[in-house]
Amino acid sequence: MSIAWGSLLVVLVVSLGASVLVVSLVAFALVGLGARTAGPDTRPATMSPATGTAVAVVCLVGAAAIVLYGLSVMIIK
Numbered sequence: 001m002s003i004a005w006g007s008l009l010v011v012l013v014v015s016l017g018a019s020v021l022v023v024s025l026v027a028f029a030l031v032g033l034g035a036r037t038a039g040p041d042t043r044p045a046t047m048s049p050a051t052g053t054a055v056a057v058v059c060l061v062g063a064a065a066i067v068l069y070g071l072s073v074m075i076i077k
Helices: 005-034 049-076
Strands: none
16 A cells, blocks of 8 residues: 555645635635724725625635535545
8 A cells, every 4th residue: 555645745735725715715705894894993994895795795705616616526526
């Protein structure tokens, strides 16, 4: 029995990249949703509530697409 180290490395890199991408997209979605509420400070808003909601929706749809694609690859094979 031997270990295919090249394949294992590919799986490691792809799973690490996908994990970082999903976490980043969810973090940006939370930042976008945070634009909908007024903060306690007097700094001007960086984006409008509508833009923040749109950013959040796009990021969450992207994260969901990545997760669903990964699940479909595992289930089909």
